[in-house]
Amino acid sequence: MLELAILGVLKEQDLHGYELKRRLTEMLGTFSAVSFGSLYPALGRLERADAVKAVEANDAPAAAPPSPATGSLGAELAAFRARARAARGEVRSPGRGGRSRKVYGITVKGDRLFEDLLADAAASTEDDRAFNLRLAFARHLPDDARLGLLERRRAALVERLDRGRRSLKAAGTDTYGRSLLEHGTEVTEHDISWLDRLIAAERERTRTSREDTPT
Amino acid sequence: MLELAILGVLKEQDLHGYELKRRLTEMLGTFSAVSFGSLYPALGRLERADAVKAVEANDAPAAAPPSPATGSLGAELAAFRARARAARGEVRSPGRGGRSRKVYGITVKGDRLFEDLLADAAASTEDDRAFNLRLAFARHLPDDARLGLLERRRAALVERLDRGRRSLKAAGTDTYGRSLLEHGTEVTEHDISWLDRLIAAERERTRTSREDTPT
DNA sequence: TGTCGATGTATCGTTTCGATATATCGGGGA
DNA sequence: TCCCCGATATATCGAAACGATACATCGACA
Numbered sequence: 001m002l003e004l005a006i007l008g009v010l011k012e013q014d015l016h017g018y019e020l021k022r023r024l025t026e027m028l029g030t031f032s033a034v035s036f037g038s039l040y041p042a043l044g045r046l047e048r049a050d051a052v053k054a055v056e057a058n059d060a061p062a063a064a065p066p067s068p069a070t071g072s073l074g075a076e077l078a079a080f081r082a083r084a085r086a087a088r089g090e091v092r093s094p095g096r097g098g099r100s101r102k103v104y105g106i107t108v109k110g111d112r113l114f115e116d117l118l119a120d121a122a123a124s125t126e127d128d129r130a131f132n133l134r135l136a137f138a139r140h141l142p143d144d145a146r147l148g149l150l151e152r153r154r155a156a157l158v159e160r161l162d163r164g165r166r167s168l169k170a171a172g173t174d175t176y177g178r179s180l181l182e183h184g185t186e187v188t189e190h191d192i193s194w195l196d197r198l199i200a201a202e203r204e205r206t207r208t209s210r211e212d213t214p215t
Numbered sequence: 216m217l218e219l220a221i222l223g224v225l226k227e228q229d230l231h232g233y234e235l236k237r238r239l240t241e242m243l244g245t246f247s248a249v250s251f252g253s254l255y256p257a258l259g260r261l262e263r264a265d266a267v268k269a270v271e272a273n274d275a276p277a278a279a280p281p282s283p284a285t286g287s288l289g290a291e292l293a294a295f296r297a298r299a300r301a302a303r304g305e306v307r308s309p310g311r312g313g314r315s316r317k318v319y320g321i322t323v324k325g326d327r328l329f330e331d332l333l334a335d336a337a338a339s340t341e342d343d344r345a346f347n348l349r350l351a352f353a354r355h356l357p358d359d360a361r362l363g364l365l366e367r368r369r370a371a372l373v374e375r376l377d378r379g380r381r382s383l384k385a386a387g388t389d390t391y392g393r394s395l396l397e398h399g400t401e402v403t404e405h406d407i408s409w410l411d412r413l414i415a416a417e418r419e420r421t422r423t424s425r426e427d428t429p430t
Numbered sequence: 431t432g433t434c435g436a437t438g439t440a441t442c443g444t445t446t447c448g449a450t451a452t453a454t455c456g457g458g459g460a
Numbered sequence: 461t462c463c464c465c466g467a468t469a470t471a472t473c474g475a476a477a478c479g480a481t482a483c484a485t486c487g488a489c490a
Contacts, residue, residue, distance in 0.1 A: 002477080018438050026382045027392065029399045030375060038477045040440060045476095100485085101438065138391040160245060167241045176353040177242065183409050184244045187402060194398050216445080233469050253446045255471060260445095315454080316469065 001130065002034060002042040007051065007106055007114040008137045014055055016101040017043060027136060031129055043104060051110035054102050114140075124149055125156040143206050150202060154195045161188045216345065217249060217257040222266065222321060222329040223352045229270055231316040232258060242351060246344055258319060266325035269317050329355075339364055340371040358421050365417060369410045376403045 009015065009023050017039060024034050046052045106114070118141060124134045131153050138146050164185040171178055224230065224238050232254060239249050261267045321329070333356060339349045346368050353361050379400040386393055 016438080017440095026385065027396075029379050029382055029396055030403065031399075033478095035478055035480095036438095036440075037442090037479065041476080132395060135391050136395055139389055164244050167244055170241065174354055176350050179413065180347060180351055181244055183406075184246075186409075187405065188245065190402065190405065191398075194401075198394065231469075232471095248447095250447055250449095251469095251471075252448065252473085256445080 001133070002038055003046055003051075004114065004117040004137075005034070005133055006039075006042060006046060007110055007117070008133075008140075010052060010104060010106040010110070011114060011140075014103050014105040016103045018101070020104070028129075028132060031132055046110065047104075049109070049113070050107055051113045052104045052106055055105040056103075119145060121148065121152065125152045143202075147199070147202050147206075150195055150199050154192060154199065157188055157192050157195065161185060161192065164188060216348070217253055218261055218266075219329065219332040219352075220249070220348055221254075221257060221261060222325050222332070223348075223355075225267060225319060225321040225325070226329060226355075229318050229320040231318045233316070235319070243344075243347060246347055261325065262319075264324070264328070265322055266328045267319045267321055270320040271318075334360060336360075336363065336367065340367045358417075362414070362417050362421070365410055365414050369407060369414065372403055372407050372410065376400060376407065379403060 005024055005028070006020065009020060009027070015023065017036070020043075021034055021036065021039055024039075028034075043052065047054070118134060118137055123130045125131060131149075134141075134149060138149065141149065164181060168178070168181045168185065171181055220239055220243070221235065224235060224242070230238065232251070235258075236249055236251065236254055239254075243249075258267065262269070333349060333352055338345045340346060346364075349356075349364060353364065356364065379396060383393070383396045383400065386396055
């Protein structure tokens with residue numbers, strides 16, 4: 001679950017844990033607020049599996065200023081310590097501010113693992129997080145797999161909507177409970193129509209892109 | 216988290232694990248599909264804390280048929296075994312079909328624990344599950360606490376919406392990623408207006424109910 | 431000078447999950 | 461008649477995720 005997310009983000013760019021977390025939280029917004037207590041263990045698992053590895057931080061992964069020869073005593077000291085660490089074979093670099101960083105990069109094996117995890121159809125329909133995550137990386141999926149993902153998700157939501165309506169019928173008279181259930185079904189309906197738009201756009205895209213190979 | 220849910224349901228009625236799970240899933244619908252792997256340990260914790268205890272199953276907790284003197288060999292055998300178990304001091308009863316059941320009831324201590332967990336304000340705003348759960352049991356809350364819950368939740372959602380919009384602005388050009396983020400903000404907006412309706416209804420309710428004690 | 435907030439890595443104990451084992455019954459076919 | 465399937469039911473295991481917290485380092489500001 002988290003592995004897929006990490007690999008997907010590292011596919012774009014080498015990153016250290018802290019930044020990785022920020023990207024993930026930003027990307028997945030609402031759902032799935034990943035914590036350090038899950039991130040670092042997951043990175044450890046991936047590292048043990050040779051799916052990611054620590055790279056020497058060539059700094060400026062994003063748009064960082066090119067470290068203008070410090071000018072501060074503290075920074076000099078940190079730089080010294082960093083050199084000492086490097087001499088000991090540790091691939092860490094002090095960021096501008098903050099503790100020394102360990103920058104991770106994805107490996108070839110990690111690329112393959114990413115493909116496998118992303119393609120796993122079973123995991124992606126019922127669980128909201130799993131689906132959202134896979135949609136976020138949907139551009140790495142072939143057209144048919146992407147469409148399949150959307151349609152399987154839609155089917156799951158329709159079933160969920162059904163269950164919701166049944167619950168609503170069976171529910172008691174408590175105002176708050178009913179309101180919760182009602183709102184739940186509304187959200188599901190909204191989700192389904194959103195998926196419908198996505199599916200339509202997807203079909204349109206593939207239709208226009210294969211006008212040289214007709215039926 | 217799960218403790219609150221369990222206590223809330225048991226407050227209505229004595230139930231065994233399996234049925235408890237069904238009620239919870241029905242009640243909380245979409246979110247929070249509670250599994251046995253968390254339910255039974257949670258029940259164990261509650262039992263150790265004297266918040267719930269196994270009660271002799273007087274059967275027919277809901278609308279079960281009054282066990283029409285079986286008529287089947289298997290059932291007779293099961294009944295015999297049940298009697299044997301009862302003789303050994305185990306409070307279990309065979310259901311109509313299925314393995315012997317252990318029916319739980321809430322204790323006085325459990326009632327107090329329920330109040331405490333429900334009233335815990337900090338836990339209820341940012342986490343979706345925590346809020347939904349507390350809303351489901353909102354009828355057990357005093358008016359002001361209920362209103363406070365709704366308003367804190369609203370504030371949290373407004374903040375979330377802001378973060379979502381910022382993410383959207385900072386996001387790349389990937390269609391699926393953007394769509395995900397957009398849909399997320401739409402859902403949050405929908406959530407907020409739902410909360411607004413709830414809050415309005417709540418104010419209206421308290422206003423009409425204290426027309427004898429004006430400003 | 432001190433301390434505060436942001437950046438950053440890491441681990442601990444607890445909770446939750448998903449899978450699986452076990453057990454019992456009723457009902458539907460071979 | 462027998463046997464197997466599906467529903468009902470409890471229970472546990474290992475893995476995963478979480479929340480809290482500790483630790484470390486820097487820049488900025490008073």
